[in-house]
Amino acid sequence: MNVNESTCSSDQKLPASGRLRRRFLGGCASLLGAWGLAAATVGRQSAPAAGPRERALCAADFYRPHHLAG
Amino acid sequence: MSTVTCELCPHACVIPEGAAGDCRVRVNLGGRLRATTYGRPSAIHVDPMEKKPLYHFHPGSSVFSLATAGCNLHCLNCQNWQLSQRGGEEMEEVYRADPAELVAAAQREGCRSLAYTYSDPIVWYEYVEDTAALAHAQGLTNVFVTAAYINRAPLRRLCRVLDATNADLKAFDDGFYRRVNGATLKPVLDALVTFREEGVWTELTNLVIPTLNDDLAMIRRMARWIVAELGADTPLHLSRFHPEYRMRNLPPTPTETLRTARSAAREAGLNYVYIGNVMGDEGNSTYCPRDGTLLIGRSGFVITHNALTAQGRCPTCDEPIPGVW
Numbered sequence: 001m002n003v004n005e006s007t008c009s010s011d012q013k014l015p016a017s018g019r020l021r022r023r024f025l026g027g028c029a030s031l032l033g034a035w036g037l038a039a040a041t042v043g044r045q046s047a048p049a050a051g052p053r054e055r056a057l058c059a060a061d062f063y064r065p066h067h068l069a070g
Numbered sequence: 071m072s073t074v075t076c077e078l079c080p081h082a083c084v085i086p087e088g089a090a091g092d093c094r095v096r097v098n099l100g101g102r103l104r105a106t107t108y109g110r111p112s113a114i115h116v117d118p119m120e121k122k123p124l125y126h127f128h129p130g131s132s133v134f135s136l137a138t139a140g141c142n143l144h145c146l147n148c149q150n151w152q153l154s155q156r157g158g159e160e161m162e163e164v165y166r167a168d169p170a171e172l173v174a175a176a177q178r179e180g181c182r183s184l185a186y187t188y189s190d191p192i193v194w195y196e197y198v199e200d201t202a203a204l205a206h207a208q209g210l211t212n213v214f215v216t217a218a219y220i221n222r223a224p225l226r227r228l229c230r231v232l233d234a235t236n237a238d239l240k241a242f243d244d245g246f247y248r249r250v251n252g253a254t255l256k257p258v259l260d261a262l263v264t265f266r267e268e269g270v271w272t273e274l275t276n277l278v279i280p281t282l283n284d285d286l287a288m289i290r291r292m293a294r295w296i297v298a299e300l301g302a303d304t305p306l307h308l309s310r311f312h313p314e315y316r317m318r319n320l321p322p323t324p325t326e327t328l329r330t331a332r333s334a335a336r337e338a339g340l341n342y343v344y345i346g347n348v349m350g351d352e353g354n355s356t357y358c359p360r361d362g363t364l365l366i367g368r369s370g371f372v373i374t375h376n377a378l379t380a381q382g383r384c385p386t387c388d389e390p391i392p393g394v395w
Contacts, residue, residue, distance in 0.1 A: 012165050014175050020116045020134075058108030058196050062078040062224050065101050 072101025079142045079192060079220050080257040093193040094157035095140030107138035108197045109168050112161040113153055113188050116179050120371040122215050123307050123346055125356060126393025127234045127271050128183060129366055130373045133213060134176035137188030143217050144252040147279065147317040154189040169201035173208055187215035195224060202231035218261035219253045225261055229268035236273045237262055241283035242292035250282065266300050271394050273305040278323050278331055289331045293338035302339050303392040308332055309346035358384040365391060
């Protein structure tokens with residue numbers, strides 16, 4: 001499938017008001033890899049709920065770092 | 071090599087650097103776990119509340135519903151597998167929306183609630199939490215549609231910003247959870263109790279799959295557990311299975327099976343047992359458990375009749391009907 005980048009973005013703004021009362025999944029050519037970890041490093045602004053979080057690539061909560069031998 | 075252990079859900083994934091957990095979206099980058107779908111929903115719709123399904127929470131209202139990719143379960147019959155069984159980089163459509171944009175969009179659409187739904191919002195926990203907090207600040211309510219496979223500590227924290235949940239209780243059998251869902255039963259039961267303890271309005275969905283979890287004895291045991299641990303007024307939705315994803319070999323659930331299961335659950339003590347995914351069935355509607363008056367008539371997701379008083383009581387006998395009206 002051809003990818004028309006002028007109408008099909010892997011990282012789109014929200015649809016305009018009034019266009020959400022129907023399903024719109026699909027219909028967009030796959031852009032595998034266009035969005036991903038690299039793109040996710042782009043900074044974003046968000047309102048923190050429970051203290052400041054690093055949102056450049058959202059730091060997850062609830063994990064425990066450790067080191068494995070080998 | 072910095073490995074991390076994710077402590078969000080009972081899988082407790084041990085994630086090497088550069089890899090994702092079982093959910094595909096929580097990734098170890100440089101020894102820090104990252105929520106890679108934060109701010110990047112792949113599905114956004116305005117739905118009726120009845121679609122969640124929530125029947126005792128703002129009936130007839132519109133709910134701004136969203137999801138990102140990823141899930142911590144792998145149900146063989148998943149209805150949204152194109153979304154849930156993929157990582158963010160595999161999605162065809164990804165929107166960019168920070169929490170404030172979502173809340174503003176919900177208000178523009180005339181919604182009084184947001185629903186975190188479609189995939190399992192557990193795996194986009196931080197996005198849910200931030201958005202829900204902002205929604206509360208704007209006077210909106212938050213609905214969490216989930217399979218409830220989450221550890222207690224993160225769930226307790228999240229409950230501070232949740233108002234209602236529809237949680238799956240997929241079967242009352244650990245073996246079923248292991249075979250069909252890639253999960254286990256006990257943490258789900260613990261999470262359901264936590265929702266109730268934290269004051270989140272809770273409705274349950276049990277998808278009845280022919281031959282796999284339609285055993286009446288099991289449904290009775292499940293209903294008795296709900297009565298004992300969550301209360302007899304907990305709404306239970308018995309939903310019809312449709313062949314989907316990797317479970318296309320089984321037929322849709324016969325309506326009669328659902329009706330029999332509904333009778334069994336009511337006999338076990340539940341006051342509000344519904345039949346879902348069967349348009350126009352009498353089990354779509356809410357009846358007064360005291361005198362049988364039809365309170366809210368539904369056909370599918372549409373409310374056809376609403377006789378509840380403004381105070382949420384039966385107009386005939388004044389019985390209070392539990393819910394958020």
